[in-house]
Amino acid sequence: MSDDVRVVPAGGSATQRLRTGQLVKVINTSGTQVIDCWAFTLADTREFMSMEHTRVETERVSPRPGDHLYTNRRRPILTLVEDTSPGVHDTTFAACDVYRYERLGARGYHRNCTDNLAAAMQAAGLDLVTTPCPLNLWENSQVQPDGRQVIAPPVSAPGDFVVLRAELDLILVFSACPQDMAPTNGVNGIPQDGHFAVLPASR
Amino acid sequence: MSDDVRVVPAGGSATQRLRTGQLVKVINTSGTQVIDCWAFTLADTREFMSMEHTRVETERVSPRPGDHLYTNRRRPILTLVEDTSPGVHDTTFAACDVYRYERLGARGYHRNCTDNLAAAMQAAGLDLVTTPCPLNLWENSQVQPDGRQVIAPPVSAPGDFVVLRAELDLILVFSACPQDMAPTNGVNGIPQDGHFAVLPASR
Numbered sequence: 001m002s003d004d005v006r007v008v009p010a011g012g013s014a015t016q017r018l019r020t021g022q023l024v025k026v027i028n029t030s031g032t033q034v035i036d037c038w039a040f041t042l043a044d045t046r047e048f049m050s051m052e053h054t055r056v057e058t059e060r061v062s063p064r065p066g067d068h069l070y071t072n073r074r075r076p077i078l079t080l081v082e083d084t085s086p087g088v089h090d091t092t093f094a095a096c097d098v099y100r101y102e103r104l105g106a107r108g109y110h111r112n113c114t115d116n117l118a119a120a121m122q123a124a125g126l127d128l129v130t131t132p133c134p135l136n137l138w139e140n141s142q143v144q145p146d147g148r149q150v151i152a153p154p155v156s157a158p159g160d161f162v163v164l165r166a167e168l169d170l171i172l173v174f175s176a177c178p179q180d181m182a183p184t185n186g187v188n189g190i191p192q193d194g195h196f197a198v199l200p201a202s203r
Numbered sequence: 204m205s206d207d208v209r210v211v212p213a214g215g216s217a218t219q220r221l222r223t224g225q226l227v228k229v230i231n232t233s234g235t236q237v238i239d240c241w242a243f244t245l246a247d248t249r250e251f252m253s254m255e256h257t258r259v260e261t262e263r264v265s266p267r268p269g270d271h272l273y274t275n276r277r278r279p280i281l282t283l284v285e286d287t288s289p290g291v292h293d294t295t296f297a298a299c300d301v302y303r304y305e306r307l308g309a310r311g312y313h314r315n316c317t318d319n320l321a322a323a324m325q326a327a328g329l330d331l332v333t334t335p336c337p338l339n340l341w342e343n344s345q346v347q348p349d350g351r352q353v354i355a356p357p358v359s360a361p362g363d364f365v366v367l368r369a370e371l372d373l374i375l376v377f378s379a380c381p382q383d384m385a386p387t388n389g390v391n392g393i394p395q396d397g398h399f400a401v402l403p404a405s406r
Binding site: 051052055059060061072075094097099130133147 | 265297348
């Protein structure tokens, strides 16, 4: 991959600041990896991408190309510009956390997306007032006709990507979900690296 | 109604503290009124009922009788004990707020569930660190097979109720949603009073 491509290390996180109008490509390199994604406005991190506000505004449970993602103040913060995958992304499940892994029977500390977010924001020198529900790219927990939600392996293919456009000056936090005790990250459940790249302005 | 029944005034809010094991009956008196519902643990209001954590644990988009509702630390905080309605409740839509009504074309201030929550917690002398996504009792915005979510009038009947059991010492906040610019609260869209009652321990 080119020098412009950055890694979201398996089980870990990465951040990217974007100015309004910039585009970022988020790549499911293995095809099996869920990337939890958050966005906070740089002007005030108390304003952030909110799945529950987005669903009201788009009247859809998951975004499709052309849809905005909205903040908790109902402003567009990102636009889903392109999606090469079948579009199966989750907006309804909390990020994994120490409590989740305890309930699944983990012994000792298990890496988790909630702590990844907190550490990433601290490293960026930014306040984190709450843990918003993330945009879980490629997480396959679709709502069934009877209301059930079954965690199944992603249906994406290696190299599938989405392109997101910043609608505000923001910081993105990506976490390559460390889940290895449920089929979130594919049938073998071994977290993999994800990648992302800020696209040239001339695109 | 008996003296033990309290009102959630149309467009306004009410609070109720419960000890672990206590039962509360929440009544859709008109059959058309959505009641936004939040729960915070009294020991630490940073722990609260979380829809996104509940969905992961129950593997359902909406709770059914017998289901727990979970906190953001994945502890059961309430149990849905009984439901006389068809069970159409929303867990996916943010509480309405000033931004929502601005977008719908409201002129001037419009009452909203988010401000109702903030005022109720302040009146109760409790800290509110974030606005959790509420349990929207009787809100009919079910996820369709194609992922769409259409706001439709409630399908409940006058007098339908749910019974909730406290699994922790907590405060409940109810808001009789002031939405009158969308069909959330029935085809005529006029907010109505709701009611609730703490049930006798001998039940």
